[in-house]
Amino acid sequence: MRECSLTLTSDPHSKTRSTARRETEQRILDAAEQVFAEFGFRGATMGQIAARADLPKANLHYYFDTKLTLYRLVVERIFRIWLQAADTFDDCDEPREALSRYIRAKMDISRRFPNGSKVWANEILQQAPVIQDYLETTLEDWTNSRIEVLNRWISEGRIRAIDGRTLLYMIWATTQHYADFNHQIHTLNKGDMLSDAQFDLAKETVVSIILQGVGIAPEPMGEAS
Amino acid sequence: MRECSLTLTSDPHSKTRSTARRETEQRILDAAEQVFAEFGFRGATMGQIAARADLPKANLHYYFDTKLTLYRLVVERIFRIWLQAADTFDDCDEPREALSRYIRAKMDISRRFPNGSKVWANEILQQAPVIQDYLETTLEDWTNSRIEVLNRWISEGRIRAIDGRTLLYMIWATTQHYADFNHQIHTLNKGDMLSDAQFDLAKETVVSIILQGVGIAPEPMGEAS
DNA sequence: TATCATCTTGACCGTCTGGTCAAGGGTTTC
DNA sequence: GAAACCCTTGACCAGACGGTCAAGATGATA
Incomplete structure (x- = not known):
C-alpha cells in the first residue's frame, strides 16, 4: 500500500x-x-x-x-549451500571450535532453507536418481577426509575415542531433522513455528550434547559465536 | 530349481x-x-x-x-511398531538403562523396518495429511510425558541439565537416519549394506555419545543387552 | 457332478499429467 | 512506424493415472 x-x-x-x-x-x-x-x-x-x-x-x-531440468537446477542450489556449511568445519583444526561451528552452521541452514534439505531428503528416499554421482564423489571425499581429522583428534587425545562416521551421521541427522521434520516439530510446539529463543535453545543443546558426548568440556562462557 | x-x-x-x-x-x-x-x-x-x-x-x-485405503493400512502398521519402541523407554526409570534401551530399540527398528520409517518421513514432508491427528494426540502426549521424566531426572541430578525435547529429537533424528537415509549410508559404505559389525558399532557409538552427552558415565562392561 | 461363492484378469473409462504450439501482446531497435 | 525479437498464454495432444467391470477360472460344498 x-x-x-x-x-x-x-x-x-x-x-x-x-x-x-x-x-x-x-x-x-x-x-x-x-x-x-x-x-x-x-x-x-x-x-x-x-x-x-x-x-x-x-x-x-x-x-x-522440462520438469527434470527444473528439478536439477533446484538440486544444484542445495549443493552450493551444503558445501558452504562444510567449509565451516574445514576452516578450523580445534575440535570444540570446528564441531560447534559446523553444528551451528547446519542448524542455521536448516532454519533458513528447510526446503532445500527436504528436496535432498526426498532424493535419498528415492535412491538419489539425480545426485548419486555427487554422493560418490564430492560427499564421499569430504566425509572420508573429515573422518581422518576426527581420528587424528582421537589419537591426539583431544576427543574421546568414538566412531567418527557415526558422529558425522548424528550431526547430519539431527541438524537436518529441524528442516525435514519441521512440520512434526511445529505440531509438537502447539502448531507454532519455533521462536528464535526456542531455536537457539535447540541449537545450543545439540552443540552441548555432542561436545560433551565426544568428551569435550562445555564451552567457556561468552565464547559462542 | x-x-x-x-x-x-x-x-x-x-x-x-x-x-x-x-x-x-x-x-x-x-x-x-x-x-x-x-x-x-x-x-x-x-x-x-x-x-x-x-x-x-x-x-x-x-x-x-482405493490407493488411500492401502496407504492408511500401511501407515497403521508403522504406528504399532513405533509404539512398541516407545514401551522400551516407558518400562524403566533408570536413565542409563531407559535411554540405551530406547536408542537400541529404535536403531533395531530402523534396520528391520526401514520402509516404515521412510513412509513416516514422507508423511511429515507432505505435512502429515493422514497422521496429523495422531501427531496431535498420541505422539504429543507421549513426548510431553517423556520430557517430564527427563526433567525429573535432571532435578534429581541423575542427568545433566539439557533440554529434554531436543534430546528426544536428537534420538529420533539419529536412529531414523539409519532407515530414511540408508541409501546415502550404503553409498558412503562403498555401495554395500552395513554389516552386523558395522551396524553394532554405529548403534553403540550413538548410545555412547548420547549417554556421555547427558552426563552419564559410559556403561560398565558386559551390561549391554 | 452340479452349484455356488471366491478370486483373477484383460479391457476399458474419465481424468490428470508433462509437454507442444501457434497466435498474439510488448518492447526494443533502427 | 515498422520490423525484429522476446515473452505470454489458452488450447491442445499423447500417454499415464486411479478405478471399474464383466467374463471367466478356481475352489468349496453337497
Whole structure:
C-alpha cells in the first residue's frame, strides 16, 4: 500500500529485460523448490509449481524446458549451500571450535532453507536418481577426509575415542531433522513455528550434547559465536 | 530349481482360502510399503505396487478398494511398531538403562523396518495429511510425558541439565537416519549394506555419545543387552 | 457332478499429467 | 512506424493415472 522501494513480486515491466527474466526464473525456482520439497520429483506436478509461482503452466516450459531440468537446477542450489556449511568445519583444526561451528552452521541452514534439505531428503528416499554421482564423489571425499581429522583428534587425545562416521551421521541427522521434520516439530510446539529463543535453545543443546558426548568440556562462557 | 520346503512366494492354492487371502493381502501391503516409502503417496502408482507384488493391478482393487485405503493400512502398521519402541523407554526409570534401551530399540527398528520409517518421513514432508491427528494426540502426549521424566531426572541430578525435547529429537533424528537415509549410508559404505559389525558399532557409538552427552558415565562392561 | 461363492484378469473409462504450439501482446531497435 | 525479437498464454495432444467391470477360472460344498 505505502511506497516501498523493494517488493517481493516487483513489476517485471519496470526493470530491464534481463533483470525481469532473472526474477521470473527465480520465482519459478522458488515455487519448484517448495513443491519438490513436499512431494518429491514424481509427486510434484508442473501445474502445482505454476500455481505457486502464479504463472500459466506453459510459461514454465518457456524458461525451463522440462520438469527434470527444473528439478536439477533446484538440486544444484542445495549443493552450493551444503558445501558452504562444510567449509565451516574445514576452516578450523580445534575440535570444540570446528564441531560447534559446523553444528551451528547446519542448524542455521536448516532454519533458513528447510526446503532445500527436504528436496535432498526426498532424493535419498528415492535412491538419489539425480545426485548419486555427487554422493560418490564430492560427499564421499569430504566425509572420508573429515573422518581422518576426527581420528587424528582421537589419537591426539583431544576427543574421546568414538566412531567418527557415526558422529558425522548424528550431526547430519539431527541438524537436518529441524528442516525435514519441521512440520512434526511445529505440531509438537502447539502448531507454532519455533521462536528464535526456542531455536537457539535447540541449537545450543545439540552443540552441548555432542561436545560433551565426544568428551569435550562445555564451552567457556561468552565464547559462542 | 532344487526342492525347497519354503519359498518366499508360496503357492496360495495349497492353503485354505482365508490363509491364502491373508498372504496375498500381506504381499500387497509389503509391496505398497516399499513403493510408498520411495515415492510418497502422490508419487507412488498402483501399477508400480502391482508390479512389485507380481499381481495384475485390478487384483489390488479387489483386496483394497482405493490407493488411500492401502496407504492408511500401511501407515497403521508403522504406528504399532513405533509404539512398541516407545514401551522400551516407558518400562524403566533408570536413565542409563531407559535411554540405551530406547536408542537400541529404535536403531533395531530402523534396520528391520526401514520402509516404515521412510513412509513416516514422507508423511511429515507432505505435512502429515493422514497422521496429523495422531501427531496431535498420541505422539504429543507421549513426548510431553517423556520430557517430564527427563526433567525429573535432571532435578534429581541423575542427568545433566539439557533440554529434554531436543534430546528426544536428537534420538529420533539419529536412529531414523539409519532407515530414511540408508541409501546415502550404503553409498558412503562403498555401495554395500552395513554389516552386523558395522551396524553394532554405529548403534553403540550413538548410545555412547548420547549417554556421555547427558552426563552419564559410559556403561560398565558386559551390561549391554 | 452340479452349484455356488471366491478370486483373477484383460479391457476399458474419465481424468490428470508433462509437454507442444501457434497466435498474439510488448518492447526494443533502427 | 515498422520490423525484429522476446515473452505470454489458452488450447491442445499423447500417454499415464486411479478405478471399474464383466467374463471367466478356481475352489468349496453337497
